[in-house]
Amino acid sequence: MKTPYFVGLDVGGTTMKAGIVDDQGQPLASVTLPTEAHRGQEFGLERMCEAIRQAIASAGLNLKQISAIGVATPGTMDIPAGLILDPPNLKPWRNVPVRDHIHKVFKLPTAFQNDANAAAFGEFWAGAGRDVNSLVLFTLGTGVGCGIIIGDLVVQGQHSHGAEVGHMKIEISNPRQCGCGRWGCLEAYASATSVVNRANEALSPKGVKSKLRAYQNKEGGLTSRDIFDVAAEGDKLAEKIVEDTAFYLAVGATNMMHTIDPDMIVFGGGMMAAGDAFLERIRKHVKELAFPVPAEKTIICYAQLGNDAGFIGAAACGRQIFSRRN
Amino acid sequence: MKTPYFVGLDVGGTTMKAGIVDDQGQPLASVTLPTEAHRGQEFGLERMCEAIRQAIASAGLNLKQISAIGVATPGTMDIPAGLILDPPNLKPWRNVPVRDHIHKVFKLPTAFQNDANAAAFGEFWAGAGRDVNSLVLFTLGTGVGCGIIIGDLVVQGQHSHGAEVGHMKIEISNPRQCGCGRWGCLEAYASATSVVNRANEALSPKGVKSKLRAYQNKEGGLTSRDIFDVAAEGDKLAEKIVEDTAFYLAVGATNMMHTIDPDMIVFGGGMMAAGDAFLERIRKHVKELAFPVPAEKTIICYAQLGNDAGFIGAAACGRQIFSRRN
Numbered sequence: 001m002k003t004p005y006f007v008g009l010d011v012g013g014t015t016m017k018a019g020i021v022d023d024q025g026q027p028l029a030s031v032t033l034p035t036e037a038h039r040g041q042e043f044g045l046e047r048m049c050e051a052i053r054q055a056i057a058s059a060g061l062n063l064k065q066i067s068a069i070g071v072a073t074p075g076t077m078d079i080p081a082g083l084i085l086d087p088p089n090l091k092p093w094r095n096v097p098v099r100d101h102i103h104k105v106f107k108l109p110t111a112f113q114n115d116a117n118a119a120a121f122g123e124f125w126a127g128a129g130r131d132v133n134s135l136v137l138f139t140l141g142t143g144v145g146c147g148i149i150i151g152d153l154v155v156q157g158q159h160s161h162g163a164e165v166g167h168m169k170i171e172i173s174n175p176r177q178c179g180c181g182r183w184g185c186l187e188a189y190a191s192a193t194s195v196v197n198r199a200n201e202a203l204s205p206k207g208v209k210s211k212l213r214a215y216q217n218k219e220g221g222l223t224s225r226d227i228f229d230v231a232a233e234g235d236k237l238a239e240k241i242v243e244d245t246a247f248y249l250a251v252g253a254t255n256m257m258h259t260i261d262p263d264m265i266v267f268g269g270g271m272m273a274a275g276d277a278f279l280e281r282i283r284k285h286v287k288e289l290a291f292p293v294p295a296e297k298t299i300i301c302y303a304q305l306g307n308d309a310g311f312i313g314a315a316a317c318g319r320q321i322f323s324r325r326n
Numbered sequence: 327m328k329t330p331y332f333v334g335l336d337v338g339g340t341t342m343k344a345g346i347v348d349d350q351g352q353p354l355a356s357v358t359l360p361t362e363a364h365r366g367q368e369f370g371l372e373r374m375c376e377a378i379r380q381a382i383a384s385a386g387l388n389l390k391q392i393s394a395i396g397v398a399t400p401g402t403m404d405i406p407a408g409l410i411l412d413p414p415n416l417k418p419w420r421n422v423p424v425r426d427h428i429h430k431v432f433k434l435p436t437a438f439q440n441d442a443n444a445a446a447f448g449e450f451w452a453g454a455g456r457d458v459n460s461l462v463l464f465t466l467g468t469g470v471g472c473g474i475i476i477g478d479l480v481v482q483g484q485h486s487h488g489a490e491v492g493h494m495k496i497e498i499s500n501p502r503q504c505g506c507g508r509w510g511c512l513e514a515y516a517s518a519t520s521v522v523n524r525a526n527e528a529l530s531p532k533g534v535k536s537k538l539r540a541y542q543n544k545e546g547g548l549t550s551r552d553i554f555d556v557a558a559e560g561d562k563l564a565e566k567i568v569e570d571t572a573f574y575l576a577v578g579a580t581n582m583m584h585t586i587d588p589d590m591i592v593f594g595g596g597m598m599a600a601g602d603a604f605l606e607r608i609r610k611h612v613k614e615l616a617f618p619v620p621a622e623k624t625i626i627c628y629a630q631l632g633n634d635a636g637f638i639g640a641a642a643c644g645r646q647i648f649s650r651r652n
Contacts, residue, residue, distance in 0.1 A: 076619075132484075133484060134484055148585070150476075150479065150481065151479075153476065153477075153479065155476065155585075155586065155587075156587075157586065157587020157588070157620075158458075158459060158460055158587055158588055158589045158623075158624075159587055159619045159620050159623050159624070160587070160619070161583065161584060161587040161617055161619060161620045162585070162586060162587040163585065163587075164584040164585075164587070164617065165584060165585055167584045167617065168494075168580075168581045168584050168585060169496055169577050169580060169581060169615065170495055170496065170497075170498055171496075171497060171498050171499055172496055172497050172573075172574075172577060173497055173499060173500050174499050174500070180617075182615065247498075248498075251495050251498060254494075254495060255494045255495060255581070256585075257487065258487060258490040258491060258493045258494050259474070259481075259488070259489065259490075259491055259494060259582075259585055259586075260481065260483065260488060260585075261481075261482075261483020261484055261485055261486070261487040261488040261489075261490070262483070262484055263484045289495065289508065291487055291490065291493065291506075293402075293485045293486070293487060294483075294485050294487045297484075297485050298484075298485070
């Protein structure tokens, strides 16, 4: 039997990345193209096909050697229908039949999945979670992305809203407003954006002293990276922001331990630059927040695949539907 | 092929209920015996066997007509090992090998599951959820029990702590203490116990007027049932307690919509006596708290099996392992 290869395509607001992955989840080659969503969805669909073709070529393969394709995109979406609906990061796309189009062009089994779910499946298959039975991935960036994997089940939900854990409410009496417009969401506390917002708030009283003041006036303003760096230098205000962030993430992790109770909670995204000391802070809070057994046994670690997780996980989705048929 | 029958046994702190269930989830007969946990775990195991024997006899069957047994117990437990560990409701039991004992006595495939998970599986198989693909059940009583079913998967977790959603944190800045000793858990807001506690707090300032005052001095004190009854009569204070409870339950439901995104959220337990008006209040809050698609599409309803859900779901667990082998 020939070795099966899979194509994974991870479509983002700015770029899309397509890669070839072998049956063990190892990437052979990948290409990145600009998404240019503003050029419209017809262009977008053709760009996706182009990325897939270039990835196959750059791996030195031809289409006949590919067993299946997986495509991951940001929401909103209808996963079973293979449709992108009205994604805020891909304007002006609307009701784009991604899966059917890709299937028609390449005539291969084609899977479709949410990008955060795909990233979790990638880490599960070939990254941090390769030796566990279940995991929850939090991806910390502008927002808080999440994916949940239990065995070979990607928890995509009945209405394509599974694992929208960034929008789980963790505060009801005095909630922060979230980017989604609602109140008290985890994302309003634990995203990189929230780290910056909370630092700016803490700096707003005039008497407050912190090295962070110097960063507020630089081009682009304060970043979460600045805050973690300055905290590491011992700045009290920055230190407090980092500690609070670890607490909020521990609340998110605990809520998943008391819902999914996975083998492993994985943190990915830009905040990983904060290093092991940050992870240790999260673990310390989890020990106080969670029941003793999951608090002790759940592995809490960083992601390993970086921004390859999306296309590797998309390929894993393609492989999953291929396996069901073979 | 003969019709398979299954025994389900639901062990509680006060009583245990064993029943015979057919292949469609319909109960044929059931018996209830006192648990008498204080008499020790050897006695408890023999009482379980007795309940199973009596249930079989009362259905007019014999052991040869039974295909599998399922046993559900309260936590703490190690589900894969078939062990009750150190359950607060079954003192002084400790490290009780329930599954192996039942298996040895009856020589039948025997499943073991958490009681709240079993109740959810019962509602899924033969109750409110019989026509859906996934559900989350909240059982409202002294605590907030929860079970999560996705397809044929009972989300029991990697460390037997799946669906402990009563201990999901919904408040971090000014949290109530939970019966578990931790802070800000859903159960501290939405259990029947919390309904009473919040009413007593609201009544503590002397000037506050409410019909509920009359109930505080009755034998056993105020109950959640009193509060719902008096609210229905238009008492403002009681009305506020009920409205807050609906909000807290809507937060719990929303957090599950943004994690599991099930077809259906089911509420069971004593609070069902509050009727459809209470469910309507929960639905109204969900519309404001959740994303539009799950808010619109997720069915929110009451449980249908009452306290038969546990043994029917336990039987479903037995049937599940029987099916895997046949």
